[in-house]
Amino acid sequence: MIARRQTLPIAMLFALCALAPAASAQGDDDPFPWMTSCKAHATKLGAADDETAHGYCACIDNAMGDEEINDVAGWEKANPSKVAECKAAAEWK
Numbered sequence: 001m002i003a004r005r006q007t008l009p010i011a012m013l014f015a016l017c018a019l020a021p022a023a024s025a026q027g028d029d030d031p032f033p034w035m036t037s038c039k040a041h042a043t044k045l046g047a048a049d050d051e052t053a054h055g056y057c058a059c060i061d062n063a064m065g066d067e068e069i070n071d072v073a074g075w076e077k078a079n080p081s082k083v084a085e086c087k088a089a090a091e092w093k
Contacts, residue, residue: 035061038072047092055090
């Protein structure tokens with residue numbers, strides 16, 4: 001026979017497992033909203049495909065400082081040389 005002490009943690013585990021999918025479905029499914037925004041911006045600017053946009057945005061992300069407050073477009077305007085480097089790195093044609 002399982003003691004009451006052991007059944008409570010097991011019951012809590014089952015309850016958490018049952019609630020986890022519902023909680024994740026209600027939240028934002030995008031773990032990288034900045035990258036999604038950047039890729040959409042790059043596509044509007046003429047990135048040939050998703051791979052190019054992703055490479056460009058990864059480069060921009062690495063070039064931007066953690067303390068950056070500008071959005072992607074603002075940062076691009078302030079850093080045209082880095083934009084050119086990132087486009088070349090992503091093989092943007």
